Amino acid sequence: MSGLPAAPDQIVHVVDDDEALRDSLAWMLEANGYTVAAHASADSFLVGLTDGMTGCVLLDVRMPGMSGLELFEELQRRRCGLPVVFITGHGDVPMAVSALKQGAVDFIEKPFGEQDMLRLVEHCLKLESETRGKRQQEAETARRLAQLTQREREVLDLIIVGKLNKQIADVLGISIKTVEVHRARVMEKMGAHSLAELVQNIVSLEPGAVVR
Template structure:
């Protein structure tokens, strides 16, 4: 585990109608250094939900009104990327396993130990940080691609196809020197420090580009 349990902008969103359990969870998490937001129902969380929320969700399976599983399905419809840990009773395990198949991060069965919960939370926060970093890199790469000229894009596609400068020059009907200039501009505009980084970033955003 890291020295700091969560980044300063990450929150653990606890959603549980059981006031005693909810308060106990909040106390445990906050005393371990986490920032916590508590909700007494699925509806209250969804009312507060925004796409820029970070961190993870600790969600009870069984609640009056909208259940935890129904809330999870709604989050899926909203393309929520926050990892979800389900809190379950013994009889709820099959439902929790079903949620795992739909993309939930994990589930923990009552009564659970503090160490087990903290381990799951830290795993989810690490996952969310990594996923958010990946999305930011992909968005940055997409923006950079839009600023390439048509010729630079043609050179880029041929680079990704594994063509050498001489081959690119032959395909495009330009000099090798001109290819070198375009290649340098592509590397600069894409913010890539190496050919491998350039190819990896572009293929992540446009998986089909390598097959062109």
């Protein structure tokens, strides 16, 4: 059995034109508790692709029509967040390595061992879940930022670069007491329980923010 069960909404998508390999891989994954969707071509996978889809993709490099690499490029163009693992033959390794440099998670050569594939799938689903959680957190931070008044945002920007209340008061030409009031409102509106949490959330959303 896999060491980490998938979340109920996560689906392992197997995209491979080889029916025997596709079916055996689907059977093996389902026997280990995963929900699987098998696709005989890149086009059939794209038909069902939605923005909210979760899980991962096991993708054969060489397929008739749209190849695995072309599908991967299309997923990137659509900003699809599903982790991709390429299934390769020995001669396809250089192409798979190139795909890794473009953002694929990994590749696995045929014939592959069951445990090797299960470890890859487990890793991909964990990665997808963590990435999705981070995106949701960033969206929530952006929503909260939009609720700040102009003055609260000015105070926040100065907090992020490490200014003390007295320094903020001097920069903005307001009293320290007023800074304290704005600071408390910023913490409340941003849902932060500490200065460290506030800074971490902002920096993750705005990588260019400088903390001194």
